[in-house]
Amino acid sequence: MKISPSEFNYTQFPGKTLASKLIESALAYKTNPLADQNKGKGKRLGCIFLNPSLRTRVSTQIAASNLGIESVVLNMDKEAWALEMEEGATMNKNTVEHIKDAAGVLGSYFDFLAVRAFPTLTDKSADMADEVINKFIKYTGRPIISLESALRHPLQSLADQVTIKEKAKTTKPKVVLTWAPHIKAIPHAVANSFAEWTLGMDYDLTITHPEGYELDEQFTQGAKIEYDQSRALQNADFVYVKNWSSFKDYGKIHHTDPTWMLTENSLKNAPDAHVMHCLPVRRNVELSDEILDGSRALIQQQAANRVFAAQAVLSHLLDI
């Protein structure tokens, strides 16, 4: 890369201008995936997973390959060593390698890195600082692409916006982000990131959830917050369904009220609503089968668009 790596890291909403450009680029690659098949020749992307992944893992590898970039996958959590995050730690416990050492080495092996690092959901301040991805940025000296960090999932969000772009009938569609029940404590990253991008694209965003499930305000400022799901959903164009654990009472599950599961009945006042979800989805817990298997669902389309979203971002990085 010709840039100082701190100049561009794809870890959050990149501003409306670049976001719009990336959306157009993704749509162009969807039409012709191999248009730039030699653009990344000789470049190497390290895909570093500290957590499981299906769509993100495979779509990133395919996106790289479409551009001629060689990708190497490292399941850091299983194939390598447990990482220490704390600066100045005396490492006489379970962690085997400090992130500053591991990240530095990986930076010497790859042109850029893509990193998945879920939040702890127990250490709020570490998660709020997006500690792991930021230490990779600090210590690799290479551009970093987030494959989902504690705070955000920007490749998912780009694919989501590409999907909205493909289906939107107006320039300012009504978008609703609705909380859904789940049996486990789930990160906030997808919800944060979807809100950040949808607001950044100047769409009309309503967020609905039970009281106590308010998201971090830094991501939701400008959205309507509505505790009554049925009122929120009225005349929605796009409904994004997602569970998250409590942010205030950090990482806790307050309740899993099944009436919040999205069904056809929930959408009786939103006849044209498209339904979105990032997957994996708990069927008949978050969403009903009738929605997932019906014509409203854009969920497979979102997943398919992950390839072209990743490809647009990698292509942009090659241009810098």
Place this chain on the structure above:
Amino acid sequence: MKISPSEFNYTQFPGKTLASKLIESALAYKTNPLADQNKGKGKRLGCIFLNPSLRTRVSTQIAASNLGIESVVLNMDKEAWALEMEEGATMNKNTVEHIKDAAGVLGSYFDFLAVRAFPTLTDKSADMADEVINKFIKYTGRPIISLESALRHPLQSLADQVTIKEKAKTTKPKVVLTWAPHIKAIPHAVANSFAEWTLGMDYDLTITHPEGYELDEQFTQGAKIEYDQSRALQNADFVYVKNWSSFKDYGKIHHTDPTWMLTENSLKNAPDAHVMHCLPVRRNVELSDEILDGSRALIQQQAANRVFAAQAVLSHLLDI
């Protein structure tokens, strides 16, 4: 692919005509592995493992590479999410993603998929329906190659038939499939599949095992069943050694009678018998060292032929 994916899935015996063609094709690739090195250029194969694998994993990757196909491995059981199989399930337990969602997504990323999905050995009806591989077929919309399913292991069987073809001195060799002891409950797939292919090729097949270890009759019709191993082995040309758990008393181990272990003594009336096994083998439990390390064994040759068997099947898929 230009076909409707339901038209060809390589999950079982494909009929004698095509099987013969695949055997010839495998033998040709064995002579010249790179004869069609650009045939699969631009195609992508997703290799999806729900269980461990050595030979199948590596030989499939190499076969794809020999044809210019790009393969991507996903260890679904370790790198991604636990799959729900039940239609209409309320997913409030351990499974994280429904197979219909995961399979649909993978179908959008790859031109074809290769899937390994062992049986449960506890849920007979699910296993009998070959549930996992059939749901992949149903939901991916892509041709599927079985890397061993609950019922069959057709790439192994093709490699076995290639090996028999290389060594057979007559057009109708005497082939014996013999049960062998083992300490764990083992699937029926290799035995089923070997019987299905050997009968399908019109060879003379005898199956021998202790009473209570009868295989599913759909795979063995036309074979002689003989409970006396030494009588079965007489004048055999090929002896395929394999353990399987009880089918009737599903997934159970009735006994592990060590006299069923194949030794040189077992073959005293089969002087020219070649011995086969799919590996991994429990030495001195299923088979004696003297057989495995002796000149009768075709076992390394079978394993080596796995590359060319997979290559023949992939090449055929590219032709459709």
Place this chain on the structure above:
Amino acid sequence: MKISPSEFNYTQFPGKTLASKLIESALAYKTNPLADQNKGKGKRLGCIFLNPSLRTRVSTQIAASNLGIESVVLNMDKEAWALEMEEGATMNKNTVEHIKDAAGVLGSYFDFLAVRAFPTLTDKSADMADEVINKFIKYTGRPIISLESALRHPLQSLADQVTIKEKAKTTKPKVVLTWAPHIKAIPHAVANSFAEWTLGMDYDLTITHPEGYELDEQFTQGAKIEYDQSRALQNADFVYVKNWSSFKDYGKIHHTDPTWMLTENSLKNAPDAHVMHCLPVRRNVELSDEILDGSRALIQQQAANRVFAAQAVLSHLLDI
């Protein structure tokens, strides 16, 4: 390969002449990594891991790619089957496949293999015989590159010597290998191998450790053994820091005396000393942060040189 595989296996110090040639070759590849990018076209390297790995895993894949060699990674410990090592074993326990069968098969799939197999640290005679890597050599029939065996880590040692060569101001620098504390029982391979190479290159080697931590003498003959760390470190040019468990009282931790941790204070009489470590390192247990993050440290440079060390060895294998 045109050689009989037993003719060259890269598992130990290859003699000063070839070692010097490999060091020069690594330095040349560091200047121009793609100088021989088609040299290994059509060759396949199987990278077999029986243990975790970060640097070795990634640097070997990249080195192979730089030479046009296709590499396939198999995490034998996680993706395949537990291996039996004992000749003649009756395999009715936990091991699923004998190494002789697995190695034979892998030898038929690849042109050469790279194998990581840590010691048991409990069975001294098996470890002393370097059982696993030697069985791979015996049964694959292919050249084997050690990715760290029970006794040695020769790719690490070559990278270490490349790093010394880059920094040495004299032809016979003073090199000190110092034991450091650690909380776990750690193998001897890196220490053995570093001593073997440093002595083999005719450098001045002092080894310092608490009494009871003597290394196997076959690797240290010709080195000064000095139980007083501060005396050993005096005027050192290069200080290699490493923990190892007891060799005499095999695999045991006698003590973890924190005064043996290397700090700036330890080096007060070695003003120009460079500090080396193979990583992963336990910060503030083996080495202090001030050293690791200061200008003496060559540790990131050693790790970066792993690519070129592996590349030099692979390139040499292609020449044979």
